[in-house]
Amino acid sequence: MDRAAQGFNQSDIVNNNRLVLLQLLCRQGVCPRVKLARQAGLKQSTVTNITAEFIRWGLVQETGFLTGSKGRRSIGISLNNDDFGILAVCLARTWFTVTVFNLSVSPLEQRRFEIPGDQSAEETFSLLCTAAETIVKDHAPRRILACGMSVPGPYSFINNRIALMTGTTGWDAIPLRNVLRERLGIPVFTEQDANCGALAQYWLNPDFYSTLLLAYVAVGQGVGAGIIDSGRLIRGGLGMTGEIGHSSINFEGPPCTCGNRGCLENYCSSTAFTRMVNEALQPAVPLSFNDAASLLRSGNETVMALFLTLCDRLGAGIVNLINTFNPNVIILGDELTHVMPDLMLRQVREYVSLHCIPELKENTRIEKSLVAKDSFAHGAALTALGEIFSHLTDYFAPPEEEEKEERL
Amino acid sequence: MDRAAQGFNQSDIVNNNRLVLLQLLCRQGVCPRVKLARQAGLKQSTVTNITAEFIRWGLVQETGFLTGSKGRRSIGISLNNDDFGILAVCLARTWFTVTVFNLSVSPLEQRRFEIPGDQSAEETFSLLCTAAETIVKDHAPRRILACGMSVPGPYSFINNRIALMTGTTGWDAIPLRNVLRERLGIPVFTEQDANCGALAQYWLNPDFYSTLLLAYVAVGQGVGAGIIDSGRLIRGGLGMTGEIGHSSINFEGPPCTCGNRGCLENYCSSTAFTRMVNEALQPAVPLSFNDAASLLRSGNETVMALFLTLCDRLGAGIVNLINTFNPNVIILGDELTHVMPDLMLRQVREYVSLHCIPELKENTRIEKSLVAKDSFAHGAALTALGEIFSHLTDYFAPPEEEEKEERL
DNA sequence: CTGTATTAATTCATTGGTTTAATTTAAAAG
DNA sequence: CTTTTAAATTAAACCAATGAATTAATACAG
Numbered sequence: 001m002d003r004a005a006q007g008f009n010q011s012d013i014v015n016n017n018r019l020v021l022l023q024l025l026c027r028q029g030v031c032p033r034v035k036l037a038r039q040a041g042l043k044q045s046t047v048t049n050i051t052a053e054f055i056r057w058g059l060v061q062e063t064g065f066l067t068g069s070k071g072r073r074s075i076g077i078s079l080n081n082d083d084f085g086i087l088a089v090c091l092a093r094t095w096f097t098v099t100v101f102n103l104s105v106s107p108l109e110q111r112r113f114e115i116p117g118d119q120s121a122e123e124t125f126s127l128l129c130t131a132a133e134t135i136v137k138d139h140a141p142r143r144i145l146a147c148g149m150s151v152p153g154p155y156s157f158i159n160n161r162i163a164l165m166t167g168t169t170g171w172d173a174i175p176l177r178n179v180l181r182e183r184l185g186i187p188v189f190t191e192q193d194a195n196c197g198a199l200a201q202y203w204l205n206p207d208f209y210s211t212l213l214l215a216y217v218a219v220g221q222g223v224g225a226g227i228i229d230s231g232r233l234i235r236g237g238l239g240m241t242g243e244i245g246h247s248s249i250n251f252e253g254p255p256c257t258c259g260n261r262g263c264l265e266n267y268c269s270s271t272a273f274t275r276m277v278n279e280a281l282q283p284a285v286p287l288s289f290n291d292a293a294s295l296l297r298s299g300n301e302t303v304m305a306l307f308l309t310l311c312d313r314l315g316a317g318i319v320n321l322i323n324t325f326n327p328n329v330i331i332l333g334d335e336l337t338h339v340m341p342d343l344m345l346r347q348v349r350e351y352v353s354l355h356c357i358p359e360l361k362e363n364t365r366i367e368k369s370l371v372a373k374d375s376f377a378h379g380a381a382l383t384a385l386g387e388i389f390s391h392l393t394d395y396f397a398p399p400e401e402e403e404k405e406e407r408l
Numbered sequence: 409m410d411r412a413a414q415g416f417n418q419s420d421i422v423n424n425n426r427l428v429l430l431q432l433l434c435r436q437g438v439c440p441r442v443k444l445a446r447q448a449g450l451k452q453s454t455v456t457n458i459t460a461e462f463i464r465w466g467l468v469q470e471t472g473f474l475t476g477s478k479g480r481r482s483i484g485i486s487l488n489n490d491d492f493g494i495l496a497v498c499l500a501r502t503w504f505t506v507t508v509f510n511l512s513v514s515p516l517e518q519r520r521f522e523i524p525g526d527q528s529a530e531e532t533f534s535l536l537c538t539a540a541e542t543i544v545k546d547h548a549p550r551r552i553l554a555c556g557m558s559v560p561g562p563y564s565f566i567n568n569r570i571a572l573m574t575g576t577t578g579w580d581a582i583p584l585r586n587v588l589r590e591r592l593g594i595p596v597f598t599e600q601d602a603n604c605g606a607l608a609q610y611w612l613n614p615d616f617y618s619t620l621l622l623a624y625v626a627v628g629q630g631v632g633a634g635i636i637d638s639g640r641l642i643r644g645g646l647g648m649t650g651e652i653g654h655s656s657i658n659f660e661g662p663p664c665t666c667g668n669r670g671c672l673e674n675y676c677s678s679t680a681f682t683r684m685v686n687e688a689l690q691p692a693v694p695l696s697f698n699d700a701a702s703l704l705r706s707g708n709e710t711v712m713a714l715f716l717t718l719c720d721r722l723g724a725g726i727v728n729l730i731n732t733f734n735p736n737v738i739i740l741g742d743e744l745t746h747v748m749p750d751l752m753l754r755q756v757r758e759y760v761s762l763h764c765i766p767e768l769k770e771n772t773r774i775e776k777s778l779v780a781k782d783s784f785a786h787g788a789a790l791t792a793l794g795e796i797f798s799h800l801t802d803y804f805a806p807p808e809e810e811e812k813e814e815r816l
Numbered sequence: 817c818t819g820t821a822t823t824a825a826t827t828c829a830t831t832g833g834t835t836t837a838a839t840t841t842a843a844a845a846g
Numbered sequence: 847c848t849t850t851t852a853a854a855t856t857a858a859a860c861c862a863a864t865g866a867a868t869t870a871a872t873a874c875a876g
Binding site: 415416417418441442452453455460479480 | 854
C-alpha cells in the first residue's frame with residue numbers, strides 16, 4: 001500500500017498540471033499544445049488555459065508555426081529562453097565553476113576557477129560568491145531566477161552545511177546556502193554531486209525518460225551514487241542515500257577512516273588510483289592524479305594492470321548496487337571515469353556479466369554519460385529549475401495584481 | 409527536480425482524498441471526523457462528504473460518541489470490521505498460511521500448513537488453493553474483498569510467476585496469481601515477502617508513521633530487504649530491489665550459485681547457519697535448522713561462537729545497507745532472527761556501531777519487529793488493502809446505480 | 817480549383833469536486 | 847442558567863477541468 005501524501009484541493013491540481021507541462025516543455029523544447037495535452041493526459045482546453053497564463057507571465061513563448069501534418073498548422077510553444085536564466089554553481093575539491101543556463105537547461109556561459117591546494121575554505125567560498133555575482137551581473141538584463149549548487153559528498157540538509165567533505169577541511173563551518181542567497185539576492189538550492197549527476201542523466205537523455213530506476217555512480221575522489229526511483233531522488237533519512245564509497249566489498253579488507261574495512265573507495269577512486277600507482281612505481285617525486293592518468297593513457301603496463309584491477313573492484317561495487325536496487329540503468333561518471341571511459345566501461349561490464357544474477361544483469365544497462373558532459377552543473381541547474389517550477393507564484397506575479405493594473 | 413507523474417483532474421482529487429482518509433482510518437481505528445480533517449489537511453465539510461459516501465457503501469461505520477473534550481461530542485467512525493475482510497496467503501519454503509484479516513488489518517483466523525519435503529510445487533499449490541477457498545467460505549457471510557499473497561524471494565511482475573525461488577523447484581511454471589484469482593473469484597495481488605515485512609512495519613507501528621526511509625531485512629533461507637521511501641516501496645526495474653543476499657561482503661569470498669563471490673547469504677542465512685553448525689559438529693545424522701537453533705538456545709559454545717560470527721557478517725551487510733540507503737530504521741525479521749532475537753540485535757548493533765559512518769549510524773535505529781509477529785501475512789493483507797483503497801469503485805457500487813434503486 | 821476530411825486551437829457553458837460561511841447540536845465552564 | 851467552545855452539517859460559492867461547438871488551417875482527392 002503506497003502512502004497517499006496528503007489531501008488534495010483544486011490548487012494542488014493546477015499546480016501539478018502546471019508542473020507537468022513545464023517539465024514536458026523543458027525536455028522537448030518547441031512543441032505544440034496538442035502534443036502537450038496528449039503527453040500530460042490533459043484535454044486541449046486545459047492546456048490552452050494553462051499556457052495562456054504562462055504566456056501572460058512571460059515564462060513561455062509562441063515560437064511560430066510548425067508544419068508537416070495534415071490539418072491546421074500547430075503553433076510551437078517553448079520556454080522563454082531569452083529573458084530568464086538559472087545559475088548553476090558546481091563545487092569540486094580542486095576547482096569550481098559558475099554557469100548560466102537557460103530554462104531549457106542549455107549552458108550559455110561557464111566560468112571555471114581552480115582551487116589552489118593552500119587556499120582556505122573561506123577564501124575559496126569568497127571567490128565563489130564573487131564569481132557567481134559577477135556572472136549574474138554580466139548576463140543582465142536576463143533575469144536569473146534562482147541558483148542551484150552542486151557540492152561534493154554528502155550534504156547535511158539539516159543545517160545547510162557540507163557534512164563530510166572528505167579530503168578538504170573548513171567547509172563544515174560555512175553556511176553555504178544562506179550566505180550565497182544573501183549575496184545573490186535569489187533563492188539558492190543545494191544538492192550533492194552524485195544526485196546532480198543522476199538528475200542530469202534522467203532529465204536530459206530522452207532514452208531515460210521513463211526509466212523506473214536510474215543510478216548515477218560518481219567515481220571521483222570518493223564514490224557516491226545518486227538514485228532516481230520513478231522520477232524521484234531517493235534521499236533517505238539525512239539526504240545521504242548513495243554513500244556507496246563506504247560500503248564494504250571485503251569485510252576483512254584494509255581499515256578505512258570511516259571505521260569500516262574494505263570500503264569501495266579504497267579500491268576504486270581517483271585517490272586510490274593515484275595512491276596505488278605511486279606505491280607500485282615508487283617515483284622520486286610523488287605523482288599527481290593527472291600524472292597517473294597520463295601514464296595510463298600512454299599505455300604503461302603496470303598502471304594499466306592496476307587500472308583493470310580497480311575496474312574489477314568497481315565492478316564488485318556495481319554488482320552490489322544492482323542486486324540492491326535492481327536499476328534499469330547505471331551511469332558511470334566523474335573524474336576517474338573520464339580517463340579511459342570505454343576501457344573502464346568494458347571492464348566493468350565484463351565483471352558484472354560474470355558476477356551478477358543473470359536476470360538482473362540482463363535488465364541493467366551500464367553506460368557512461370551519454371548527454372551532458374558536465375553532469376553536475378546541469379544537475380544543479382535542474383535542482384533549481386525544479387524548485388522554480390514547483391513554486392511558480394514565488395517567481396511570477398500572481399494574477400490578482402495584474403488585474404488591478406489593467407483597470408488603471 | 410521531482411517528476412510530476414501526470415496531469416490531474418477532479419476525479420484524481422477525490423480518489424486521493426478517499427485514499428488518505430481510509431489510510432488514516434486503517435491506522436487509527438476509531439476516530440472523529442475533525443481529527444481526520446486535521447490530519448489529512450482537508451476541511452471538515454469535505455470529510456463529511458467523503459465519509460457519508462463511505463457509510464452509504466457500508467465501508468465505514470459510526471461507532472458511537474466520543475467524550476472528553478469541551479464542545480459538542482464527536483462521533484467516532486471506523487472501518488467496517490464486521491462485514492468485510494481480506495485474505496492473506498503467506499507462502500514460505502516449508503509451510504504456508506492462510507489468514508483472514510479485517511479491514512483494520514487485525515487477524516481473525518489463521519490456518520497453517522506444513523509443506524513436506526517431497527511434495528511437488530503443483531501439489532502444494534493445489535492444497536493452498538483449497539485452503540484459501542475453504543477459509544473464505546468458512547467466514548461467510550463476511551465479504552472477502554481481495555487476496556494478498558506473500559511469496560518468498562523475488563517475484564517477477566512481468567508474467568506473475570515466482571522467478572527465483574531458491575531452495576525449491578517447480579514454482580516457475582505456476583501462474584500463481586491467475587489461478588488463485590480464478591479459484592477464489594476475487595482479485596489477487598502478489599508481493600515478495602521482504603516487501604510485505606516492510607509494509608507491515610511501516611503501517612502497523614505508529615512510531616514509523618512518518619519515517620522517511622525504512623528497511624526491513626528478512627534473514628531467512630536467503631537474505632532480502634524491503635525498502636520503503638517516503639511511504640512508497642522501492643521496486644526497481646523488475647520489482648527485485650532489495651536482493652541484498654547476493655550482494656558481496658567479500659569479493660574474494662567463496663563462490664555462490666548466483667555467479668558472485670562472498671554473497672551475504674552464504675555468511676548469514678538460516679541455511680548458512682545450519683551448514684556451518686553441521687560442518688563444525690560433524691554429527692552422525694545431519695542436523696536440521698531447528699536442531700541447530702535448539703543447540704544455540706541451549707547455550708552450546710561452538711554453536712554460539714558460530715552464531716556471533718554470523719551476526720557480525722550480517723552486521724557487515726547492514727552497514728552496507730545503511731551507507732547505501734541512509735535509512736531511519738532497519739528492522740530485522742524472518743526465521744533466523746526469531747531464534748535469539750535480542751542477542752542478534754545486540755551483536756549486530758555492536759558491529760554497526762564500530763563500522764558505520766558515525767553520522768549515519770546515529771540516525772539509524774536497528775530493531776526487531778516491534779509489532780505484528782507475522783509480518784509477511786500482515787504485509788500481504790496490506791498489499792491487498794492498498795489495491796482496494798486505490799480502486800474503490802471496483803469493489804463498491806458506484807453511486808448512480810443506487811440512485812436508480814432508490815426511485816423504485 | 818473545389819470540396820472534403822483532418823487536425824489544432826479557442827470559447828463558453830457545464831460538471832464535479834473543495835471550500836466558505838452560516839447553522840445546528842451538545843458538552844463544559846463560569 | 848448563560849456563555850463559551852467545539853463537532854458536524856448544510857447550502858451557496860468557487861474554481862479548475864471538461865465537453866461541445868466554433869474557428870482556423872492544411873492535405874488530398876477528384
